[in-house]
Amino acid sequence: MAVKKYKGAAGGWGSLVSTGKHLLHSENVAKNVLNLLKTNQDHGFDCPGCAWGEEGKKDRFKFCENGAKAVNWEATSRRLTADFFDQYSVSSLRKQTDYFLEDQGRLSEPMSYQADIDKFVPISWDDAYALIANKLNSLASPNQAEFYTSGRASNEAAFLYQLFVRKFGTNNFPDCSNMCHEASGTGLKQSIGIGKGTVTLEDFEHADAIFIFGQNPGTNHPRMLHTLNHAAHRGANIVTFNTLKERGLERFANPQSPVDMVFGSSTKLTSQYFTPNLGGDMAAVRGMVKVLLKRHEQALERGDHVFDVKFIEQHTSGLEAYLDKVRNTTWSLITEQSGLSKEQIKSAADIYQHAKNVIITWAMGITQHKHSVATVNELASLQLLFGQVGKKGAGLCPVRGHSNVQGDRTMGIDEKPNQALLDCIEKTFDFTPPTEHGHNAVQAVEAMLRGDSKFFMGLGGNFAAAMPDTEITQSAMSNCDLTVNIATKLNRTHLYPGKEALILPCLGRTDVDLQEGNAQKITVEDSFSMVHSSQGVVKSDVRQMRSEPAIIAGIAHATLGNAPVNWLELINDYDRIRDLISQTIPGFSDMNERLTAPGGFYLGNSAAEHKWNTESQKAQFHDYDLPDAIVSASQRALTNNAIFVLQTLRSHDQYNTTIYGFNDRYRGLSGDRNIILLNEKDIEALGLKSGDKVDIEALWGDEVTRKVFNFTLIAFDIPPGNAAAYYPEANPLVALANHGDFTFTPNSKSIAIVITPAQEQAQQRIV
Numbered sequence: 001m002a003v004k005k006y007k008g009a010a011g012g013w014g015s016l017v018s019t020g021k022h023l024l025h026s027e028n029v030a031k032n033v034l035n036l037l038k039t040n041q042d043h044g045f046d047c048p049g050c051a052w053g054e055e056g057k058k059d060r061f062k063f064c065e066n067g068a069k070a071v072n073w074e075a076t077s078r079r080l081t082a083d084f085f086d087q088y089s090v091s092s093l094r095k096q097t098d099y100f101l102e103d104q105g106r107l108s109e110p111m112s113y114q115a116d117i118d119k120f121v122p123i124s125w126d127d128a129y130a131l132i133a134n135k136l137n138s139l140a141s142p143n144q145a146e147f148y149t150s151g152r153a154s155n156e157a158a159f160l161y162q163l164f165v166r167k168f169g170t171n172n173f174p175d176c177s178n179m180c181h182e183a184s185g186t187g188l189k190q191s192i193g194i195g196k197g198t199v200t201l202e203d204f205e206h207a208d209a210i211f212i213f214g215q216n217p218g219t220n221h222p223r224m225l226h227t228l229n230h231a232a233h234r235g236a237n238i239v240t241f242n243t244l245k246e247r248g249l250e251r252f253a254n255p256q257s258p259v260d261m262v263f264g265s266s267t268k269l270t271s272q273y274f275t276p277n278l279g280g281d282m283a284a285v286r287g288m289v290k291v292l293l294k295r296h297e298q299a300l301e302r303g304d305h306v307f308d309v310k311f312i313e314q315h316t317s318g319l320e321a322y323l324d325k326v327r328n329t330t331w332s333l334i335t336e337q338s339g340l341s342k343e344q345i346k347s348a349a350d351i352y353q354h355a356k357n358v359i360i361t362w363a364m365g366i367t368q369h370k371h372s373v374a375t376v377n378e379l380a381s382l383q384l385l386f387g388q389v390g391k392k393g394a395g396l397c398p399v400r401g402h403s404n405v406q407g408d409r410t411m412g413i414d415e416k417p418n419q420a421l422l423d424c425i426e427k428t429f430d431f432t433p434p435t436e437h438g439h440n441a442v443q444a445v446e447a448m449l450r451g452d453s454k455f456f457m458g459l460g461g462n463f464a465a466a467m468p469d470t471e472i473t474q475s476a477m478s479n480c481d482l483t484v485n486i487a488t489k490l491n492r493t494h495l496y497p498g499k500e501a502l503i504l505p506c507l508g509r510t511d512v513d514l515q516e517g518n519a520q521k522i523t524v525e526d527s528f529s530m531v532h533s534s535q536g537v538v539k540s541d542v543r544q545m546r547s548e549p550a551i552i553a554g555i556a557h558a559t560l561g562n563a564p565v566n567w568l569e570l571i572n573d574y575d576r577i578r579d580l581i582s583q584t585i586p587g588f589s590d591m592n593e594r595l596t597a598p599g600g601f602y603l604g605n606s607a608a609e610h611k612w613n614t615e616s617q618k619a620q621f622h623d624y625d626l627p628d629a630i631v632s633a634s635q636r637a638l639t640n641n642a643i644f645v646l647q648t649l650r651s652h653d654q655y656n657t658t659i660y661g662f663n664d665r666y667r668g669l670s671g672d673r674n675i676i677l678l679n680e681k682d683i684e685a686l687g688l689k690s691g692d693k694v695d696i697e698a699l700w701g702d703e704v705t706r707k708v709f710n711f712t713l714i715a716f717d718i719p720p721g722n723a724a725a726y727y728p729e730a731n732p733l734v735a736l737a738n739h740g741d742f743t744f745t746p747n748s749k750s751i752a753i754v755i756t757p758a759q760e761q762a763q764q765r766i767v
């Protein structure tokens with residue numbers, strides 16, 4: 001384990017060196033240089049990295065360092081074949097790291113699990129489809145099957161998947177969004193009547209202030225740094241609320257700018273950086289509103305106003321109840337919970353008040369807490385008070401994770417579908433889809449554990465590693481009769497097979513997808529509701545890989561025959577799938593034609609047009625109390641104050657559960673992922689020192705012991721009482737029942753833990 005403070009700006013030469021290393025590691029250098037030049041271009045593919053949008057400009061390079069890692073990781077020339085599976089039993093593979101599993105290369109033939117020898121052996125595609133169809137058709141109820149989706153699936157794949165599953169008869173659609181931005185969708189729907197962000201990329205060019213909450217764009221949305229860089233150069237204020245001092249939010253050297261690269265110059269991005277306690281953002285925003293409310297009331301006495309009274313009058317409902325709640329929230333609670341002083345909160349309020357146009361962005365630091373929906377409501381309320389929704393340069397911007405997670409939901413991957421969508425499906429396909437709500441990700445695990453659900457299918461992703469309570473989730477998988485994973489790379493989920501199991505190898509975003517000799521394109525929707533096409537460019541050695549739409553169609557055909565569509569015909573030309581999407585999904589009329597426009601087409605946003613699809617038909621203020629403390633007074637007393645709130649987060653060298661390497665460059669950490677960051681004073685108070693090995697136990701009020709062992713303690717710039725460790729290594733600490741109000745999103749950023757010196761006899765666990 002090495003710790004060395006990172007002194008440079010984000011981006012810069014470090015990014016280029018790292019991009020080069022990952023190119024070499026892919027063993028496909030020449031091809032991948034060409035691939036990178038096609039990333040996010042009109043006739044290329046959508047970056048399989050994040051869901052940030054594309055700027056319209058004709059830049060030659062539209063990829064970032066971490067997008068490059070994603071491309072190289074997928075477009076490797078290494079192939080995982082039956083020989084590999086013959087060498088290793090499943091139990092022996094479990095002892096390997098996540099890095100090892102994925103680094104073996106691309107899955108290249110369908111494999112089936114043989115429990116008697118504990119190995120995967122080859123199976124033909126037809127036999128695999130038949131096995132799935134037989135299992136599904138013999139279930140006592142369609143609700144005994146779970147159909148997971150990870151957000152990389154294209155619109156075409158997602159549309160076919162939901163159609164197949166609904167015709168089969170269930171709404172059991174657990175998806176990665178359940179662990180991710182679910183609270184953004186839920187909270188925004190309650191506040192402004194649509195569960196998507198209201199801004200477009202162009203709005204960033206007109207914002208005077210950009211407030212960034214709980215997000216680490218330097219690592220997770222690096223192309224956002226270019227947008228912030230432009231904004232900072234224009235003189236816009238960037239205000240950051242992040243529990244950690246993240247380098248990527250402080251300074252940026254543009255790797256695509258010759259001046260920055262040659263002269264070593266960089267731009268200061270954040271003008272004010274606040275480090276609230278984990279889960280303290282709602283209190284911080286409440287504090288800002290309290291400051292601004294007082295100023296507004298003083299202004300009223302002079303016959304003036306601070307809030308946008310006209311907007312409030314015309315467009316909103318619930319103001320008085322909300323303001324009463326703000327008045328009644330005490331400063332002592334606000335400062336205690338946020339960990340910020342009244343002065344700090346005032347200075348944030350100053351910037352907010354004096355900016356004409358404000359954008360608020362956020363990600364997992366806001367959405368993975370118990371009170372995430374209420375926090376999203378609070379962010380929306382602040383913007384509504386100032387009419388900062390639906391005007392140029394302003395709005396609400398949840399920055400999505402997976403490159404098509406927003407599109408998958410639009411296509412109907414939704415365990416709680418609205419009736420309008422179901423009516424549209426019924427109209428196009430002439431069958432009545434199920435209306436009963438299905439399982440989200442947590443409910444799916446619970447149902448599999450109980451034995452109520454007997455079948456699991458994953459369209460991408462790494463369910464068993466991404467979900468909390470690792471051991472429990474893994475045993476839920478093993479409890480199934482049949483598990484099926486459609487995947488590009490081997491991962492931990494595949495190592496927890498049901499009684500029977502299949503791994504089905506698929507093409508990725510970068511691969512050429514040939515059907516009937518013609519290259520097909522797919523489509524995705526970014527964080528800004530832009531739908532555009534993506535076409536793979538790598539003519540790789542595909543062996544037996546099939547495209548996701550083809551696999552879904554094959555399974556659907558085997559299970560349902562030609563109902564409600566001729567599945568196999570659709571696959572010959574994906575335009576046919578898009579014609580069905582046009583007929584079914586609102587906003588997608590003439591999809592094939594509109595896709596020909598450079599950059600694709602904009603879906604629109606009702607709130608941005610000041611149409612409020614809420615119950616009151618107005619934008620709605622919500623008057624929640626601030627949440628209970630994450631750590632209770634009795635827990636504090638019981639542990640003699642040696643209790644911390646832990647967040648689990650991403651390093652610079654990973655994509656969710658995919659580990660590219662061990663260098664968390666901007667945090668200056670390398671070599672090890674089993675680490676925990678703590679304030680230096682907290683380490684001292686524990687009687688320990690940086691570098692010591694510790695065991696970490698979660699405090700959750702049930703019988704289960706949740707513990708990870710031999711983590712290295714590291715002193716870090718983090719507020720006292722707060723801690724950070726990597727996901728997925730720390731996932732065993734999150735109880736399945738520790739989830740967000742209204743959403744069931746695991747509270748991956750608020751886990752009460754105690755830390756003790758590592759026991760000598762402690763066994764190292766592999767997560």
Ligand SMILES: Nc1nc2c(c(=O)[nH]1)N[C@H]1C(S)=C(S)[C@@H](COP(=O)(O)OP(=O)(O)OC[C@H]3O[C@@H](n4cnc5c(=O)[nH]c(N)nc54)[C@H](O)[C@@H]3O)O[C@H]1N2
Nearest residue numbers: 066214215216220241243278279363364365401650655656
């Ligand atoms: N390279 C790369 N890109 C990715 C991903 C990846 O793993 N690798 N994952 C993709 C996915 S699916 C997603 S959802 C996004 C995730 O993007 P992020 O949300 O940026 O991901 P996290 O690493 O979880 O980072 C959370 C950030 O919020 C801060 N934070 C945590 N809790 C709090 C809090 O309570 N308050 C405040 N103010 N700050 C807090 C943390 O310090 C950290 O900087 O990125 C997407 N893009």
Ligand SMILES: Nc1nc2c(c(=O)[nH]1)N[C@H]1C(S)=C(S)[C@@H](COP(=O)(O)OP(=O)(O)OC[C@H]3O[C@@H](n4cnc5c(=O)[nH]c(N)nc54)[C@H](O)[C@@H]3O)O[C@H]1N2
Nearest residue numbers: 150179180460461462466486487489491648656657727748
């Ligand atoms: N503790 C903790 N847990 C978390 C989080 C956290 O911050 N903390 N974050 C949560 C979040 S935000 C998310 S989104 C989830 C992510 O959960 P998932 O989306 O389930 O996980 P990923 O790691 O993105 O999935 C990686 C796998 O996807 C497969 N794959 C990659 N590309 C493709 C493709 O094109 N097609 C197919 N079919 N398969 C492909 C590969 O086999 C790879 O191993 O994890 C959540 N879990």
Ligand SMILES: [Mo]
Nearest residue numbers: 180181401402
């Ligand atoms: Mo995510």
